[in-house]
Amino acid sequence: MVKPSTVLVVDDEPGIRQSFKMVLKDRFNVILAQDGTAAVDLLTRNSVDLILLDILLPDIYGLDLLQKLKTIDPGPEIIMVTAVKEIKTAVNAIKLGAYEYIIKPFLVDDVINIINRALEKHRLQKEVTFLKTELERFQPFEEMVGENEEMKKIFDFISTIADSEGAALIQGESGTGKELVARAIHRLSSRQDKPFVVIPCAAIPQTLMESELFGHQKGAFTGASRTTTGKLELADKGTVFLDDIDTLDISMQAKLLRIIQEKEFERIGSTKVIKIDVRFVASCNKDLKSLIKEGKFREDLYYRLNVYPIFLPPLRERIKDIPLLVNHFLSLNAKRTGKPLKFFSGGALQLLQEYDWPGNVRELQNLVERCFTVSKNAMIRHQDLSYLNTKKTRIRGLPLKEAVSLFEQQYINEVLESVDGNKSKAAMILGVHRNTLIAKSPPQKK
Ligand SMILES: Nc1ncnc2c1ncn2[C@@H]1O[C@H](COP(=O)(O)OP(=O)(O)OP(=O)(O)O)[C@@H](O)[C@H]1O
Ligand SMILES: [Mg+2]
CATH class of the missing domain: 3.40.50.2300 (Response regulator)
Structure with missing residues (x-):
């Protein structure tokens, strides 16, 4: 009863x-x-x-x-x-x-x-x-999908460390989902209702970085017409995401190290000590260890940030996730536009798994959006993606001579594309005479 x-x-x-x-x-x-x-x-x-x-x-x-x-x-x-x-x-x-x-x-x-x-x-x-x-129990990462073993381990790790205090350092190529991971850490922590503040280190001019982080007192320097609050103070009780930390110059690295250790700082032009309670998460797409060797990154800061290391594999190393990601992005597009769902044929999915994805998940997301918008049919087919430069598919099954020539052609095209069609530059990169390159280049479109 x-x-x-x-x-x-x-x-x-x-x-x-x-x-x-x-x-x-x-x-x-x-x-x-x-x-x-x-x-x-x-x-x-x-x-x-x-x-x-x-x-x-x-x-x-x-x-x-x-x-x-x-x-x-x-x-x-x-x-x-x-x-x-x-x-x-x-x-x-x-x-x-x-x-x-x-x-x-x-x-x-x-x-x-x-x-x-x-x-x-x-x-x-x-x-x-x-x-x-x-x-939340079954879908802890809302907008983040992945069933590859490596990704499952990463999701598990994120849940485990989300609520701890040590900094997390997320490393991975561009477009692998570093910001998504940083946001997931924040959302799964007890700081979830407090601010998540992004500091885009690569986008803020180094001369403005200090004022951006710490704020400044009115009159602290020429042009400081009013007192401003820095991003660190705004993030109090929340999470600070230091995006592209490898681009931070060495003197700011020293200042940041002190803040991570002491959790206190002063506004520029003021002696008042401001205490903060924030969790740091940083991202970088370069190998910090080699930057340390080159003297471009402080080793002590690296160890402070790297309490919880997270490495996001490039998409080409988790191609089994591609169908899942494609379906995820298709349904997001359908939801956003209110249009009926579309899908990729088996052949098209196969092709996507043979491509290299230099722009990783972001590139895939853009491709799916393009196909969803442009395709007149509900099914996106292999032929619709023929522009994808997948050496493997084109070369497979060809006699060696033809395969070599096809590869050569594709490689020349890629190099030409990377220098906006400038044949002299391309010839230099390829180490051949300009005339040789002209002979091998595709004919110009009239
Ligand atoms: N596992 C995933 N599931 C769903 N979407 C993803 C996943 N990984 C990345 N994305 C999407 O791909 C795009 C790029 O992700 P994000 O901005 O987090 O990458 P990033 O590593 O920070 O890139 P960058 O180094 O260029 O800043 C975003 O739109 C994000 O939503
Ligand atoms: Mg990012």
Whole structure:
């Protein structure tokens, strides 16, 4: 049998308490409180689904009690019980989160109806909360997909380290999903409701970096016409994402190291020490170890950042994820545009898995969007992707001589493309005479 819902009745008049009990006892489990103190005590010790709350109580004002009860347990719906002259207060109670109010004297049927409606809302809310947690359990990374073993290990690692304090360093080629990982770390941590602040190290001119990070005092330097708050201060209690950390110049690296260690700094032009509580996550697409060898990156900063290292493999090393990613992006496009879903044929997916993806997941995402927009048919076929330069597919099955010549042609095209068609430059890169290159180049389009 389903357990009956528990209703807590809070009223100082014994007659009213008893009449509620009489009316409700057959359908609900009823508990009674004669004042605010008893109500707080009962709510702390019992699992309650609904509260009937008198506005005028001897020991505490009804609206204050309403807020207090909500902080003890925000779950139960609260219905205010009021006399006609207190209707204004009852309306305010609704603004503070009460579900409804009933006016004394009341009709039994009305009370039962309101209670049933409130309990139904309560039940649906519980269900939504439950479904949300279930969803998070099976899809912790919302917009991040991957079933390749390496990626599964990475997802697992992210969940494990998300709520710790040490910095995480995410390394991977451009477009492999570094920012997505940084955001997932933040979202899975207890800092999730606080700011996630991105510092795009490569995009901020180094001369402005210090002011961007620390803020400055009015008059600190020429042009500092007002005091500004730095991004570190804005990120307090949240996560700071230092994107492309390898581009940070060496003097800023020293300052950053101090902040990561001490969690304090001063605004430019001020001596006041500002303390912050932030979690650092950094990304880079260069090998930091070799930058250290070249003297371009501080080793001590590297160790501070690299408490939790995450390496995102390039897409060409996780080609089994390509069909999954393609479907993910297709459905995102369909959702965004409201157009019907399209799909890639088996042959097209095969072709995508033979391409090298220098721009990684971002390049794939762009290709899917292009196909989704341009294709007139629901199915995107192998032929629609013939422009993809997959050496493997073209060369497979050809006699050696033809394969070599095809490869040569493709290579020349690639080099020419990379120098915007400048034949002298291309010839230099290829180490051949310009005339040789002209002879081997595709004829110019008229
Ligand atoms: N595993 C994934 N699942 C779904 N989408 C992904 C995945 N990885 C990357 N993406 C998408 O690919 C794009 C590039 O990802 P992101 O910006 O995180 O890459 P990045 O490594 O920071 O690139 P860059 O070094 O160029 O800044 C984004 O639009 C992101 O949503
Ligand atoms: Mg990025």
